[in-house]
Amino acid sequence: MDRRTPVEDETGQRIVPEAIRRTSRPAEHHAGNRYGNRPTMKDVAARAGVGLKTVSRVVNGEPGVTPDTERRVQEAIDALGFRRNDSARVLRKGRTASIGLVLEDLSDPFYGPLSRAVEEVARAHGTLLFNGSSAEDPEREQELALALCARRVDGLVVIPAGDDHRYLEPEIKAGVATVFVDRPAGRIDADVVLSDNYGGARDGVAHLIAHGHRRIGFIGDMPGIHTAEERLRGYRAAMEDAGIPVEDAWMSLGVTDPERVRRAAEEMLRGPAPVTAIFAGNNRVTVTVIRVLAGQTRQVALVGFDDIELADLLQPGVTVVAQDAAALGRTAAERLFRQLDGSLVTPERVELPTRLITRGSGELPPAD
Amino acid sequence: MDRRTPVEDETGQRIVPEAIRRTSRPAEHHAGNRYGNRPTMKDVAARAGVGLKTVSRVVNGEPGVTPDTERRVQEAIDALGFRRNDSARVLRKGRTASIGLVLEDLSDPFYGPLSRAVEEVARAHGTLLFNGSSAEDPEREQELALALCARRVDGLVVIPAGDDHRYLEPEIKAGVATVFVDRPAGRIDADVVLSDNYGGARDGVAHLIAHGHRRIGFIGDMPGIHTAEERLRGYRAAMEDAGIPVEDAWMSLGVTDPERVRRAAEEMLRGPAPVTAIFAGNNRVTVTVIRVLAGQTRQVALVGFDDIELADLLQPGVTVVAQDAAALGRTAAERLFRQLDGSLVTPERVELPTRLITRGSGELPPAD
DNA sequence: CGCGCTCATGACAACGTTGTCCAGGCTCTA
DNA sequence: TAGAGCCTGGACAACGTTGTCATGAGCGCG
Incomplete structure (x- = not known):
């Protein structure tokens, strides 16, 4: 591991001292300029014996500089370790070349690919990405979104936690491109990119009905959440299409933590007259239901909304209605940049299709 | 869905026009100030009939303003929809209250929780988080890290893709707090937070040996990658401790895509003399190996590095050496802020322990 | 040979905020 | 009532960069 003696601290971490830095940091920190003596264009200019603006030209690759001058400037830049201060640049130019993404929880496997997709589009536009998790808290969502606006991001991709986004009106008016994803914006006209939650749920439940089920349970999130509502609506529609009256005992709403889902x-x-099949309203619910069903002797069919990893390796494989998280992110980001270049003016609502993936659990016959 | 007629475009997206915005955006965009006529403190001051600095005081909650004046200023702020321009603030103050995270791939389930943990610590320090994926490309890592430095982030958390980080030396010298996570920094003295890859792999392999296995396979990532090297070292150590000579045919290195792992x-x-057990070097390898083993008639034991979701629901459950991704992120971020407040001066190497989670697959007896 | 043109270069203001410093009005006390 | 001290408020510079514009050198051409 390391030849030096390891010390074990209270948390079981092994800590090994490394060589001391040549220059101690705190001293540097408190002395001199705020950026720890970072060279500026002025310093570079002085060293190269040229004017400030000439340095700016070289740094930005603008024309009108002799090769000889350019070389001198470049040498000074390298020698001083100069790096342009983009804060000042932003102040001057007005565009930050950065966008913000407000999502619910980055550690949810659904949002990882979405965020990555947004990042890739941003990268293609030479833009950096701020990330923030709202933790499903409307206040935190607002706080985050406004903090990003204060940073003057060029645009925002928001996965709404709350249902009132009027607080963004001044920002949008001021030119911040804005796209909502996964759930619609509240009380405000804006671009929205959604999955077809209603249609997906309807198809999933219809799939169960087609396999002979009539008593089908639905476990979903709080009715206040748009996606949950739409999926419930899809469930009801499929049942109604089949002429099956839905009983209250089959529906469990606003249930999201594992313990309550289990119950x-x-x-x-x-x-x-127990249900013979369950439709799970999102990935977390699906996982818990799988656990419950694993402990049952009777076979119960299951279709879940959202795909889950390893779903194909379980016995039986888990049939799901899959959303394409990456496509959601990509579509949203592309629309955002189209807003920025002016080619997209009218707010629209885009719905991406879902896909039913049959793996076994949804094709089990009813076991009454 | 929506009462207006849906139009289906080539990609199967359903697009529904929303109401036209009251003010068309592009017009606003090209006219007037760069921020789309964003009010400044000067505007607020004029409207409230006070001085510029007084507005600044109110916005920042500084003392020395009469309640009456404060009210007038606040009214002007609300009326104009003023939001402080943090770019200018940063330029003046020198601290951006933002940090950067350069990781490999946000859509990898290992990095989601890590990123989230960093974000939580940042949030506790009133700091925003930039995110970027290097896609395992050293050049892209450098490009990203330097772009973040140009934005004058206060600190950087880097999951190295490359093995030479001397390019960060001027930045670190200039005061950018820097912590490397998951893999050590190359050719530079810096804070590093790692999992105990060596010890974890050794324990995992020893676990298989303790259950009677002698012919144990190892499938891991490229030897150039630090974590892969350490885990291989752990495998060799466990075998050597047990007096088992390792055969070349048991080791497969630099194999990471599903098809080659399968082969x-x-x-x-x-x-x-086939292997009776396999040690999988990371989560992606583990998943593929599970798929292969599911197709085998003979029972083969398996221990994987990294935990995977639903591992407990498979038959048998998958025994793993789990790293705590959130703890890695949290520890790194905390050290970063300790660098920033000056309470951490000497670069250290911190190793977090791993945990062996037995679920069945690692406890299968050898089937020769 | 001189005029005007091109081109490299630099001086200067501006971006929107905050830190410093000073002015003026108030209260309190001797 | 005068002087000291405090409190509120504002003028001004500075942060590091870029856009505008002026300057002066070099050069071609009549």
């Missing part, structure tokens, strides 16, 4: 599922599976 | 695994399982 809800177990309840549906009890009694004289 | 490597199948090869190890062929022949007169």
Whole structure:
């Protein structure tokens, strides 16, 4: 590992001292300029014996500089380790070449690919990405979005936690391109990119019905959340299309933490006329339901909204209605940049299709 | 869905026009100030009939303003929709209250929680987080890191893709706090937070040996990657400790894409003396190996490095050496802020322990 | 040979904010 | 009532960069 003696601290971390830095940091920190003596264009100019503006020209690759002068300037830049201060540049130019992404929780496997997709589009436009998690808290969403606006991001991609986004009106008016993803914006006209939650859920439930099920349970998120509402609506529509009256005992809403999902599922599976199939309203619910079903003797069919990793390796494989998270992110980001270059003016609502992936659990026959 | 007629475009997206915005954006965009007529403190001051600095005081909650004046200023702020321009603030103050995170791939489930943990610590320090994926490309890592430095982030958390980070030396000298995570920095003295890859792999392999295995395969990433090297070293150490000579046919290195992992695994399982257990070097390898083993008639034991979701629901459950991605991120971010407040001066190397989670696949007896 | 043209270069202001410093009005006390 | 001290408010410079414009040298051409 390391030849020096390791010390074990209270948390079990092994800490090994490295060589001391040549220059101690704090001293540098408190002395001199705020950026720790960072050279500016002025310094470079002085060293190269040229004017300030000439340095600016070289740094930005503008024409009108003799090769000889350019060489002198470049040498000074390298010698001083100069790096342009983009804060000042932004102040002057007005564009920050950065956009913000406000999502719910970066550690949710659904948002990783979405964020990555946004980043790739941003990168293609020479733009950096700020990231922030709202943790499903409307206040935190607003705080984050406004903090990003204060940083003068050129645009915002928002996965709404709240249902009132009027606070963004002045920003949008001031030119901040804005796209909402996954859930629609509240009380404001704006670009929206969604999955077809209604259609996806309807198809998933219809799939169960097609395999002979009539008593089908639905476990989903709070009705206040748009996606949850749409999926419930899809469930109801599929049932109605098949002429099956839905019983209250089959529906569990606003249930999201594993313990309550577990109880809800177990309840549906009890009694004289238990459900023979369950439609799970999102990936977290699906995972918990799988756990519950694994402990049951009777076979219960399952279709989940959102794909989950390794779903194909379980016994049986988990049938899901999959959204394309990357496509959501990509579409949103592309629309954002089209707003920025002026080619997109009218706010629209885009719905991406979902895909039913059959793997076994949704094709089990009813076991009454 | 929507009562207006949906139009289906070539990609199957359904597009529904929304109401036209009251003010058309592009016109606003090209006319007037660069920020689309954003009010400044000067505007607020004029409207409130006070001095510029007084507005600044109110905005920043500084003392020395009568309640009456403060009210007038606040009214003007609300009326104009003023939002402080942090770019200018940064230029003046020198601290951006933002840090950068350069990681490999945000859509990898290992990095989501890590990123989220960094964000939480940042948030606790009133700091925003830039995110960027290097896609395992050293050049792109450097490009990203330097772009973040040009934005004058206060600090950088880097998950190295390359093995030479001397390009960051001027930045570190200039006061950019820097912490490397998951893999050590190359050719530079810096703070590093790692998992105990060597110890974890050794424990995992020793676990297999303790269950009677002697012919144990190892499938891992390129030897150039630090974590892969350490894990291989752990494998060798465990084997040596048990007095088992390792055969070349048992090791497959530099193999990471599913197809080649599949071939490597199948090869190890062929022949007169096939391996009876496999140690998988990372989460992606583990998943592919699980797929291969699912197709085998003979039972083969498996221990994987990195935990994977739903590992407990498979048959058998997958035994893994788990790293705590969130702890890595949290530790790194905390050290970064300790650098910033000056309480951390000497670069150190911190190693976080791993945890062996037994779920069945690692406890299968050898089937020769 | 001189005129005007091109081109490299630099001086200067401006971007929007905050830190410093000073002015003027108030209160309190001797 | 005068002087000291405090409190509120504002004028001004500075942060590092870029856009505008002026300057002066070099050069071609009549």
